[in-house]
Amino acid sequence: MKKLLTLLAMSPLAFAQAQNPTKFAASITAADLKKHLSYLASDELEGRGTGTRGQHKAAEYIANHFKSLGLKGIGPNGSYLQPVELVELGWGDVYVKTTSGTKELLKDFYVTGSSNFSKEETLDIVFVGYGIDDEKYSDLKGLDLKGKAVLMLPGEPKKEDGTYLISGTSQASSWSKNPEASRKKMALLQEKGARCVVTIAPGSDEQTDKLYARMRAYSPRMNRLTFKDEERPASTLLTVQLKQGLAKEILGLDDQQLADLMAGKTQARDLNHTITLKAVEKQTPIETSNVVGFLEGTDKKNEVLVVTAHYDHIGISEDGKINNGANDDGSGTVSVMELAEAFSKAAKSGARPRRSILFMTVTGEEKGLLGSEYYVNHPLIPLENTIADLNIDMVGRVDKAHEGKPDYIYVIGSDKLSSELHAINEEANKKYIKMDLDYTFNDPNDVNRFYYRSDHYNFAAKKIPIIFYFNGVHDDYHRPTDDVEKIEFDKAEKTARLVFYTAWDLVNRDKRIVVDSNKP
Numbered sequence: 001m002k003k004l005l006t007l008l009a010m011s012p013l014a015f016a017q018a019q020n021p022t023k024f025a026a027s028i029t030a031a032d033l034k035k036h037l038s039y040l041a042s043d044e045l046e047g048r049g050t051g052t053r054g055q056h057k058a059a060e061y062i063a064n065h066f067k068s069l070g071l072k073g074i075g076p077n078g079s080y081l082q083p084v085e086l087v088e089l090g091w092g093d094v095y096v097k098t099t100s101g102t103k104e105l106l107k108d109f110y111v112t113g114s115s116n117f118s119k120e121e122t123l124d125i126v127f128v129g130y131g132i133d134d135e136k137y138s139d140l141k142g143l144d145l146k147g148k149a150v151l152m153l154p155g156e157p158k159k160e161d162g163t164y165l166i167s168g169t170s171q172a173s174s175w176s177k178n179p180e181a182s183r184k185k186m187a188l189l190q191e192k193g194a195r196c197v198v199t200i201a202p203g204s205d206e207q208t209d210k211l212y213a214r215m216r217a218y219s220p221r222m223n224r225l226t227f228k229d230e231e232r233p234a235s236t237l238l239t240v241q242l243k244q245g246l247a248k249e250i251l252g253l254d255d256q257q258l259a260d261l262m263a264g265k266t267q268a269r270d271l272n273h274t275i276t277l278k279a280v281e282k283q284t285p286i287e288t289s290n291v292v293g294f295l296e297g298t299d300k301k302n303e304v305l306v307v308t309a310h311y312d313h314i315g316i317s318e319d320g321k322i323n324n325g326a327n328d329d330g331s332g333t334v335s336v337m338e339l340a341e342a343f344s345k346a347a348k349s350g351a352r353p354r355r356s357i358l359f360m361t362v363t364g365e366e367k368g369l370l371g372s373e374y375y376v377n378h379p380l381i382p383l384e385n386t387i388a389d390l391n392i393d394m395v396g397r398v399d400k401a402h403e404g405k406p407d408y409i410y411v412i413g414s415d416k417l418s419s420e421l422h423a424i425n426e427e428a429n430k431k432y433i434k435m436d437l438d439y440t441f442n443d444p445n446d447v448n449r450f451y452y453r454s455d456h457y458n459f460a461a462k463k464i465p466i467i468f469y470f471n472g473v474h475d476d477y478h479r480p481t482d483d484v485e486k487i488e489f490d491k492a493e494k495t496a497r498l499v500f501y502t503a504w505d506l507v508n509r510d511k512r513i514v515v516d517s518n519k520p
Contacts, residue, residue: 019351020351021346021500021501021504022432023349024342024343024345024346024349024351024500025342025432025497025500025501025504027338027341027342027345028335028338028339028341028342028493028496028497028500029338029493030489030490030492030493031489032334032338032341033331033334033335033338033396033487033489033492033493033496034484034487034489036065036333036334036337036338037326037330037331037333037334037484037487038484039061040058040061040311040330040333040334041324041325041326041330041483041484042324042484043322043324044057045057045058045324046315046316046322047313047314047315047316047322047323047324047325048311048312048313048315048325048330049312049313049314049315049316050086050225050286050288050312050315050363050364050366050367050370051086051088051225051286051287051288051363052315054315055288055311055312055363056287056288058311058333059081059289059291059311059361059363062080062291062311062333062337062361063080063081063291063293065293065337065340065341066080066291066292066293066337066340066359067080067293069293069340069341069344070344070347070348071293071294071295071340071344071359072293072294072295072296073292073293073294074292074294074358074380074381075289075292075380080291080292080293081289081290081291081292082289082290082291082292082374082375082378082380083287083288083289084288084289084290084363084364084370084371084374085227085228085285085374086225086226086227086228086285086286086288086364086367086370087225087226087227087228087283087284087285087286088223088224088225088282088283088284088285088286089114089223089224089225089226089281089282089283090223090224090281090282090283090284091105091111091115091223091279091280091281091282092280092281092282093278093279093280094111094278094279094280095277095278096108096109096240096242096246096250096275096276096277097120097276097277098246098249098250098276100249103246106212106215106216107212108242108243108246109240109241109242109243109246110212110215110240110241111238111239111240111241111279112224112238112239112241113186113197113236113237113238113239114236114237114238114281115238115279115280115281116238117196117238117277117278117279117280118278118280119278120276120277120278121195121276121277121278122274122275122276123147123148123149123195123196123274123275123276123277124147124148124149124273124274125148125149125150125151125198125250125251125271125273125274125275126143126144126145126148126149126150126151126271127150127151127261127271128140128143128145128150128151128152128189129152129153129157129264130152130153130154130155130156130157130175130176130185130264131150131152131153131185131188131189131197132156132157132166132175132185133188134166134173134175136165136166137156137157137165137166140188140192143192145189145192145193145194146192146193146194147193147195148193148194148195149194149195149196149197149198149240149274149275150189150194150196150197150198151197151198151199151200151251151271152185152189152197152198152199153199153261153262153264154176154199154202155172155176156172156173156175156176157264170445171444171445171520177444177520178449178452178520186236186237186239189237190236190237194237195237195238196237196238196239196240196277197237197238197239197240198239198240198241198242198275199239199240199241199242200241200242200244200247200258200261200262201241201242201243201244201247202262203244204244205243205244205245208243208244209243214478216318217317217318217319224367224368225286225364225367225368225370226367226368226370227370227374228285238279240275240277240279244258250273250275251271251273252271252273288312288363288364288371289363290360290361290362290363290371290374290375291311291360291361291362292358292359292360292380293340293358293359293360294356294357294358294359294380295340295343295344295347295352295353295356295357295358295359296352296356297352297353297354297355297356297357297507298352298353298354299354300354300355300512301354301355301356302356302385303355303356303385303386303387303512304355304356304357304358304381304385304386304387305355305356305357305358305386305387305388305389305390305503305506305507306357306358306360306386306388306389306390306459307336307339307340307357307358307359307360307389307390307391307392307499307503308336308360308361308362308372308389308390308391308392308455308456309329309332309333309335309336309361309362309391309392309393309455310329310332310333310361310362310363310364310365310366310371310372310393310454310455311329311330311333311361311362311363312362312363312364312365312366312367312371313325313328313329313330313366314366314478317480321480322480323478323479323480323482324480324482324483324484325482326482326483326484326486326487327394327395327396327397327471327474327476327477327482327486327487328393328394328477328478328482329365329392329393329394330484331392331394331395331396331397331487331492332391332392332393332394332395332469333361334492335392335395335492335495335496335499336359336360336361336392337359337361338496339359339496339499339500339503340357340359342500343357343500343503353504353507353508354507354508355387355506355507355508355512356381356507357503357507358380358381360375362375362455365393365454365455369453369454369455369457369458371455372455372456372457372458372459373458375458376458376459376461376462383462383464386459386464387464387465387506387512387513388418388421388464388465388466388467388506388513389455389456389459389460389464389465389466389467390466390467390469390499390502390503391454391455391456391459391466391467391468391469392469392495392496392499393454393455393468393469393470394470394471394472394473395409395469395470395471395491395492395495395496396471396487396488396489396491396492396495397471397472397474397476397486397487397488397491398471398472398474398488398491399471399472399473399474400474401440401472402438402472405436406488406491407435407436407491407494408435408436408437408438408471409435409436409437409438409469409470409471409494409495409498410438410439410440410441410450410468410469410470410471410472411425411437411438411439411442411467411468411469412439412441412442412450412451412456412467412468412470413442413451413456413460413466413467413468414442414466414467415442415517415519416442416451416460416465416466416517416518416519416520417460417463417464417465417466417515417517417518417519418465418513418514418515418516418517419516419517420513420514420516421465421466421467421506421513424502424505424506424513425437425467425498425502427505428498428501428502428504428505429498429501431501432497432498432501433494433497433498433501435494435495435498441470441472444519444520450468450470451468454468454470456468463515465513465515467502469495469498469499471491471495
């Protein structure tokens with residue numbers, strides 16, 4: 001009632017100005033984006049590696065910004081931090097042995113998953129094709145996998161015409177179409193008693209050498225983060241990827257036989273070979289947090305829009321170089337900070353949004369979308385009250401596809417769950433911004449699969465409509481050269497304003513957007 005009386009007491013012009021979003025969008029400026037990013041992507045923060053001192057300093061900076069705006073902390077005890085309990089899984093003594101000698105991690109092979117190979121073991125190898133057991137197709141019938149190492153191909157089988165055998169269409173089945181497919185296969189193989197999974201690197205040894213060199217620079221002992229034991233996925237089979245040369249040695253195959261095997265042209269049921277390996281795993285607790293700032297709405301305050309970006313990056317390389325992550329995703333983080341400021345100014349000017357907004361910078365994206373996954377499984381606001389997630393990851397740069405025509409933004413996922421959300425974003429762009437909305441990466445058949453590769457996906461997996469704003473990758477991606485000087489802040493400003501106008505509509509419209517789609 002007090003707010004209503006205040007609004008009624010305004011002059012017609014003042015009331016109209018209070019409801020005009022352009023005034024508040026204008027507060028999102030290239031200068032402010034640069035100011036915040038110049039700190040967050042500075043050497044002082046040491047690349048904001050997940051759970052490191054630099055990331056903690058970034059969290060403090062973002063939290064203080066939210067506090068200065070008058071946003072509410074809704075973490076434990078009113079904190080602006082939501083602690084995310086992780087453990088770092090690292091490798092100690094890891095090797096593969098053959099008759100030619102001991103092979104080294106990240107030189108001849110690499111490992112993922114979890115391990116219970118605390119001592120050297122020799123296992124029989126069983127070929128399991130694509131690792132699928134479906135009523136329409138099965139690789140596993142009649143196979144004894146108990147205590148074995150299973151050699152598995154990626155993906156799923158296709159017919160000669162290029163369509164998928166299981167679905168019968170150009171669309172992949174649930175056995176390979178999203179990140180859950182790998183977990184599905186691993187859980188099945190574990191259920192059947194397999195001890196570990198063996199795969200073969202898809203590229204030549206020269207290509208794989210370059211990949212492994214980058215991985216060594218990023219994390220020399222393959223350290224990775226996951227949730228504490230009670231949060232970890234059920235399937236934790238060790239997976240060993242062999243370089244093609246090592247695979248030929250272990251499997252006794254020549255070049256053509258290996259090529260036929262990798263192309264799915266041979267069943268190779270009777271390999272009659274073994275693999276000898278050891279993989280000792282270490283665990284270290286990691287302290288990290290999502291940073292949250294809450295702006296309460298008015299008459300529809302129980303419904304909430306979430307605006308996200310990840311504020312972690314990959315930290316310091318093995319050679320001591322700092323990966324500042326200005327674009328990935330310092331650019332998205334400072335965009336969220338500016339959006340929070342714009343909506344805070346609106347609220348203070350008598351234009352508080354009808355619905356509430358949760359501004360959240362998440363941790364652990366670089367380690368597997370962990371912060372956003374933790375949030376959707378431990379939401380600070382009930383997920384059923386969450387109307388959408390607008391996620392910003394890597395903006396303010398230009399990829400090779402848009403050289404010479406930089407006024408664009410990739411829009412991913414806007415139509416996957418809600419046709420209304422897609423239309424709202426398009427209308428906001430048409431009315432206010434007029435950028436080229438590029439839907440290239442929204443194609444479910446796009447090999448990059450960006451829809452599954454940033455924090456919005458964890459919301460989408462819970463059937464919450466999302467939009468992912470993205471400028472594409474570039475030569476500085478995950479390198480020490482991803483610095484502030486390379487950000488085009490005018491471009492980042494336009495993207496952040498597009499997000500603002502889309503958010504403005506979402507939080508002020510009469511009816512909540514509907515979930516009326518289920519696109520891959």
